[in-house]
Each structure stands twice: as structure tokens, then as C-alpha cells.
Amino acid sequence: MVETTVATLRRVGAVTIGTIGRLGYAARFFVAVIANTPAAFKRLQLTLREIYFSGVLSLVIIMVSGLFVGMVLALQGYDVLTRYGADQSLGVLVALSLVRELGPVVAGLLFASRAGSAITAEIGLMKATEQLSAMEMMAVDPLARVVAPRFWGGVVSMPLLAALFSTLGIFGAYIVGVKLIGIDAGAFWGNMQAAVDFQLDIVNGIVKSFVFGAAVSLIAVFEGFDAKPTAEGVSSATTRTVVESSLAILALDFVLTVFMFHGAR
Amino acid sequence: MNRTAIDLWVGIFVALGLGAILFLALKVGNLVSFGSDPGYHLQAKFDNIGGLKLRAPVKSAGIVVGRVESVRLDPATYLAVVTMKIDKDYEFTADTIASILTSGLLGEVYIGLDPGGDPKMLADNGMIGKTQSAVVLEKLIGQFLYDKAAGGGK
Numbered sequence: 001m002v003e004t005t006v007a008t009l010r011r012v013g014a015v016t017i018g019t020i021g022r023l024g025y026a027a028r029f030f031v032a033v034i035a036n037t038p039a040a041f042k043r044l045q046l047t048l049r050e051i052y053f054s055g056v057l058s059l060v061i062i063m064v065s066g067l068f069v070g071m072v073l074a075l076q077g078y079d080v081l082t083r084y085g086a087d088q089s090l091g092v093l094v095a096l097s098l099v100r101e102l103g104p105v106v107a108g109l110l111f112a113s114r115a116g117s118a119i120t121a122e123i124g125l126m127k128a129t130e131q132l133s134a135m136e137m138m139a140v141d142p143l144a145r146v147v148a149p150r151f152w153g154g155v156v157s158m159p160l161l162a163a164l165f166s167t168l169g170i171f172g173a174y175i176v177g178v179k180l181i182g183i184d185a186g187a188f189w190g191n192m193q194a195a196v197d198f199q200l201d202i203v204n205g206i207v208k209s210f211v212f213g214a215a216v217s218l219i220a221v222f223e224g225f226d227a228k229p230t231a232e233g234v235s236s237a238t239t240r241t242v243v244e245s246s247l248a249i250l251a252l253d254f255v256l257t258v259f260m261f262h263g264a265r
Numbered sequence: 266m267n268r269t270a271i272d273l274w275v276g277i278f279v280a281l282g283l284g285a286i287l288f289l290a291l292k293v294g295n296l297v298s299f300g301s302d303p304g305y306h307l308q309a310k311f312d313n314i315g316g317l318k319l320r321a322p323v324k325s326a327g328i329v330v331g332r333v334e335s336v337r338l339d340p341a342t343y344l345a346v347v348t349m350k351i352d353k354d355y356e357f358t359a360d361t362i363a364s365i366l367t368s369g370l371l372g373e374v375y376i377g378l379d380p381g382g383d384p385k386m387l388a389d390n391g392m393i394g395k396t397q398s399a400v401v402l403e404k405l406i407g408q409f410l411y412d413k414a415a416g417g418g419k
Binding site for chain 1: 272274282289320329
């Protein structure tokens with residue numbers, strides 16, 4: 001009885017200390033990535049290449065998902081709004097929910113599973129095959145050569161992807177709402193423009209997606225860098241990236257929303 | 266994939282992304298009007314502002330001419346003081362009437378400005394003298410029932 005209790009306590013303690021230790025390591029790693037950024041930006045081509053891999057190659061999934069999310073929002077929103085005779089406000093509903101929340105969050109979740117996992121797997125495999133150690137041997141800092149470009153590639157790509165997601169979503173809502181259901185196009189755009197504020201809604205949405213991009217990219221490079229150099233280690237690191245990024249996005253979204261839209265209206 | 270192709274694709278991607286932000290700013294958010302536009306302020310005191318919210322439109326003849334910027338309670342008179350930011354292109358006469366209106370039964374609450382014939386114009390931070398408060402539906406119904414009851418008694 002006593003022994004099992006002690007064993008349980010020990011395990012809880014070990015997990016807690018391990019988690020806090022990893023958190024500290026992640027913070028130190030983040031500072032190191034920032035410190036190595038100037039060195040990485042001297043070879044801008046590396047960062048451009050990472051923007052290509054995490055941004056350009058995510059374009060299709062982001063744009064198609066955005067289109068469908070917008071179309072579904074329009075259908076569901078119309079169904080509810082029309083009960084109150086407020087179907088003219090469909091544009092407002094779709095634009096606000098996309099620009100404020102769904103754009104950054106869903107694009108962030110897709111980005112984490114599409115690009116974040118790829119980054120972790122790539123860096124983890126580099127570590128497992130000792131390419132990172134080889135770089136250090138050649139006096140090439142892997143933080144500047146491998147990690148920082150991937151981090152910044154993600155940070156740059158994410159706001160652009162989120163903006164594209166929102167744009168395509170609004171376009172999808174336009175197709176369903178105006179072209180299929182037959183809401184007046186003038187009311188659709190006019191009410192939207194009257195209700196959406198540039199500073200409050202659009203800029204805050206971009207800030208959100210920027211923060212999510214930084215969080216996802218940091219988690220992805222960190223998990224890759226910290227992965228156990230085995231096949232199993234890389235696979236569990238990739239899983240952790242997706243899980244932790246998704247949780248980080250949702251938690252950060254709540255915190256940012258409290259700050260941005262608290263009592264705004 | 267070679268360097269120029271990557272550059273090209275990244276360029277297309279960045280252009281698309283910036284285009285999307287521009288679209289959101291101009292087409293969705295209507296940045297052009299009343300964003301950081303220079304305008305002037307007008308104030309008006311109301312007995313009751315009903316459901317008037319910050320950034321509610323200020324309309325004259327149905328055209329949006331400004332936005333509500335702040336709403337506060339005057340501690341001395343217990344009147345609501347509404348500050349509006351009006352587009353600099355529009356001037357209003359000194360005897361303008363400000364009323365709080367609702368578009369439709371469930372629609373948004375806005376301030377309507379009805380200019381009079383006074384040759385003098387309201388200046389920056391000017392006070393609109395004549396106001397008409399929001400119609401509170403409960404009071405209206407109460408009044409109606411009261412009248413009905415009083416009428417039925419006769």
C-alpha cells in the first residue's frame with residue numbers, strides 16, 4: 001500500500017520535473033533560435049526554401065479547406081439567420097467568424113498537421129542519421145543552418161495562409177449565399193463592410209495567426225531537435241508536435257481573444 | 266527543385282497572401298471610409314440611449330456620415346453623453362436634431378441626424394442641442410396597455 005503510493009508519487013514527481021525541465025529547455029532553445037537568426041538570414045535562400053516547403057506546399061489544402069468552411073458556414077448560418085429574418089446579415093456572420101477565429105485557428109491547425117509535422121520529422125531524421133552532429137563537426141551551427149530558417153519560414157507563411165483561408169472562406173460564402181441561395185449581393189457585402197473593422201477584426205486576426213505561426217513553428221523545430229534519435233523517437237516526436245501545436249493554438253486563441261475582444265462590443 | 270523555381274513560387278505565395286490581406290482590408294473591412302480618416306467630433310445628450318453601442322453608425326438621410334466613438338453617463342445630470350466622430354466632408358447646422366433609431370424591429374441601433382435651417386454650422390466638439398431618446402419597447406407597450414385600460418374604464 002505504502003509502496004505503491006510512494007511509487008505513484010515518484011512517477012508524478014518525475015513527470016512534473018521532466019515537463020518543467022523540457023519547458024525550460026524549450027525556452028532556452030527559443031532564445032538560441034532568435035540569437036541565430038541574423039546568421040540564418042545571411043543566407044536568405046535557406047529561409048525562402050522553407051517558406052516554399054511550409055507555405056507554398058500548404059496552399060492547396062488551406063485554400064480548399066477555406067472554401068469549404070466558408071460554404072458550410074454560409075449554409076448553416078443562413079438556416080439559422082433566416083428564422084429571425086436576418087439573412088441579410090449572412091456576410092457579417094461569415095466574415096467575422098472567419099477573420100476573427102476560424103481563419104487563424106483552422107489554418108493554424110492545418111498548418112500544424114501539414115507543415116509542423118513535416119518539419120519535426122525532417123529535423124528528427126537529420127538528428128537520427130547524425131547529420132546535425134556532422135554539421136557541428138564542420139563548424140556549421142545546425143541552429144543557424146537548419147532550425148532558424150524552418151522557424152522563420154513557418155512564422156512568415158502562417159499569417160499569409162490564414163489570410164488566404166479567410167479570403168477563400170468569404171468567397172465560398174459568397175458563392176453559396178449570393179449565387180446559390182440568392183441573398184442580395186449588395187446587402188451581403190455592404191453589411192459585412194459596415195460590421196467588420198480593420199483594426200479590431202482584421203489586424204487582430206493577423207496578429208493571432210502570427211502568434212500561432214510562431215508557436216507551431218517553435219514546437220515543430222523544438223520537438224524535432226529534441227527527438228530521440230531512433231525511428232520510434234522521430235515518430236513520437238511528430239505525434240507530439242501535432243498534439244502540442246493543436247493544444248497551444250486553442251489555448252493561445254482563448255488568451256488572445258480575451259485580450260483582443262474583451263468588452264470590445 | 267532549382268533556386269529560381271523556388272523563388273518564383275515563394276513570390277507567387279507572398280503575392281497571393283498579401284493580396285488576401287488587401288482583399289480583407291478593402292472589400293471585407295472597408296478600410297477606406299472612417300478608418301483613420303480625419304473627422305471632427307460632435308456631442309449629444311440623451312435621456313436614454315437604448316441599445317446604442319460603440320462604433321454604431323451615425324446616419325443622415327440614411328447615409329453613414331460617422332460613428333459613435335464614446336458613450337458615458339454625465340454624473341451631474343444623469344444624462345447619457347454620446348460622442349460621435351463625423352466625417353470631415355459633412356457639416357451639420359446648429360439646430361440639428363439627433364435621434365436614436367433602430368433599423369427594423371431587430372436591426373442595429375444608430376443615431377439619425379436631421380439638419381434644420383440654421384445658417385450656423387456645428388464646430389468640432391459642438392453639442393447637439395435637440396435630441397430624441399431611444400424608444401424603449403417595454404415602456405411603449407406599458408404605455409399602450411395603460412391607455413387601453415384607462416380607455417376601457419370609461
